[in-house]
Amino acid sequence: MPPNPDFRLPTHARRSTGGTKLGSIHLRRGQKSGSYQGIIPFERTAVVVIAILFSLLFIVSISLAFVGAAEEESYFKPILDEVVASSPGIVLLGEDVDVDVDEPSVGVRWSIIGCGEGNFLNGSEGMHGVLQCGVPAIPLDIYVDGAEDAAVKYDPDYLPWVGSTGQRRIIQNLYQFDSDHVLDVHEARLFPFDNYFLTSTLRAVNKDTGENVPIQKLATIELTSNFYIVSSDVESYVNITDGSTTTVPSREIDLKIRRPTDARTYTLxxxxxxxxxxxxxxxxxxxxxxxxxxxxxxxxxxxxxxxxxxxxxxxxxxxxxxxxxxxxxxxxxxxxxxxxxxxxxxxxxxxxxREPTEPSSSPREVKPPVQEQDYAQVLSVPATPRTPAPEYSRSPPPSPLGAWGRPFSSLLTLKDELSRIKEEDARSSAVVPKSKHKSSHRQSRTFFEP
Incomplete structure (x- = not known):
């Protein structure tokens, strides 16, 4: 019979024959080694290489989040554009907010900006990408939360400029200032679902004339490394007592502070x-x-x-x-x-x-290991000479020993003894007369049957 090329051995036979195994697919003899029913087999090395490539691809994809992050449009640009279009004037932007729950306090770094024609210093335009905004052109004193002393005394004459171009050099410490505020932390126990609320008021005074200058906008950044901040401002007024009570304009800002969503997710x-x-x-x-x-x-x-x-x-x-x-x-x-x-x-x-309770002073008796040959000799059935049975009566063969739980060598010995007894019975049955053979055979059969 010619060999069938599509014949496949069972799984255990294929493994025992030492056939080539490509990945987890066994190919038939008559088919090409490149594919099997449209499935291409892979070696284990190829699988590892593919896993490494996918890992590198994932790492590179995640790293792309840093590409172009610094080139994003400033968060304050839409706010300043709105101020230029609707109500030009002085604007205070909180470019940094530091929330310290353990202190507890909130620190805000404010930037003083003038928007609109005549409100910013020539050569300083273009702050936050807005051409109509720059550092203020008038000296200002900024008061925070009704303090008697000004938090900052701004003077545009201190700002240097480049002699060849006339461009103003923006020195942060000359137009920025910090303000610290007390934080209510009665929800701090609910971390990471703790929320905080802060209200502050600011007013500006022209240092040369002493007149109060309206602040058109107060705003802070929206997202810090640890908190998400929502700010809203409103126009307000405050009474100033200097010999007489005077109502002057001011500006209030409300800050709602909570944890970012990703921080809450990682914490949980x-x-x-x-x-x-x-x-x-x-x-x-x-x-x-x-x-x-x-x-x-x-x-x-x-x-x-x-x-x-x-x-x-x-x-x-x-x-x-x-x-x-x-x-x-x-x-x-x-x-x-x-x-x-x-x-x-x-x-x-x-x-x-579970520690043993025997005293450590008395050494334990270590028994030598029993060899399989010695154990087999002890349990093996000795070969006893067999006497020929009478012509009409057969004595039953010696009953074998129970072999359950015995070593394999004991089982082989018992098997040999039973085989030898059966051969002797066959030889003795051959010499019995025909008329008496059936009776003898019936006796032996009755003995061996259960």
């Missing part, structure tokens, strides 16, 4: 991972109780490692406060550490309980 993810690790310690105790044959030392080391990992994960939470009893720690960190510690203590008690 770490919170859930810590609880999973704490549950793993409970599983280690349960497995140690149900499986006493596995060494307890490995389980104890894993619990000890989790005790060290949980505090580190807690500290990696974005802008996480100290261990001051916030809600996240009350339902997370503290119960997790208690649970892991109790699991470690239980495993230590189980380890002590």
């Amino acid at each position: 993810a770490l919170f859930h991972v810590n609880w999973m690790l704490a549950h793993v310690t409970l599983g280690q105790v349960y497995l140690a109780w149900k499986s006493p044959q596995i060494p307890l030392l490995k389980r104890l080391l894993s619990v000890f490692a989790i005790l060290l990992i949980i505090p580190q994960l807690r500290n990696t939470m974005p802008d996480a406060p100290g261990f001051d009893g916030i809600l996240l720690d009350s339902i997370g960190f503290f119960p997790q550490m208690i649970l892991c510690s109790i699991s470690g203590v239980v495993l230590m008690l189980m380890l002590i309980r």
Whole structure:
């Protein structure tokens, strides 16, 4: 019969014949090695190389988030354009907001800007990408939250310029100032879902004339590294007492501060991972109780490692406060550490309980290992001479020993003995007369049948 090229051996036969295995696909003999029913096989090395390439592609794709980030349009440009179009004048922009919950305080770095014709210094235009905005052309004193002393005394004469071009050099410390505000932290315990609210008022005074200058706009940045800030301002008035009460214009700003969405997501993810690790310690105790044959030392080391990992994960939470009893720690960190510690203590008690109670001074008796040949000699059935049976009566053969749980050599010995007995019975049956052979055969058959 000619060989069939499409014939395939079973799986165990293919493995035993030592055939070539490409990936996880076995090719038939009659087909090409390049493909199998449209499926191209891959070597394990090729799979590893493809995985590495995909990993590098993912890393490069994530790194592209930094490309062009500095070239984005300024956040304040639409605000300044609106001021130039609707109400030109003095604008204060909070270009940096530092929220310190532990202090607790909020620090804002303000920039003094003049927008519109005649309100900015020549040669300083183009701030934040707006050609109609620059540093103010008049000296100003800025007062914050009704303070008696000015937070900054701005004077445009201090700004230098380039002699060849006449362009003003913008020195940040000459037109920027800082203001500190007290922060209400009654929701700090709800981290990372804590929200804060701040209100402040500012007014500007012309240093040369002493007149109050209306502030047309107050705004701050929207996103910092730790907080998301929503600002809104409103025109207001304040009474100034200097011999007589005078109502002067001012500007109020409201800041609503909360955690960014990604910071909340990462914090909750770490919170859930810590609880999973704490549950793993409970599983280690349960497995140690149900499986006493596995060494307890490995389980104890894993619990000890989790005790060290949980505090580190807690500290990696974005802008996480100290261990001051916030809600996240009350339902997370503290119960997790208690649970892991109790699991470690239980495993230590189980380890002590399973230690041998024999005194260490008396050495244990070590028995020499029993060889398979010696064990077989002890359990093997000795060959006994067999006497010929009478002509009409047959004595039953000696019953074999029970072989359950015996070594393999004992089973072989018993098998040889039974084979030898059957051969002797066959030879003895051949010499019995025909008339008596059936009776003898019936007797032996009755004996061997169960």
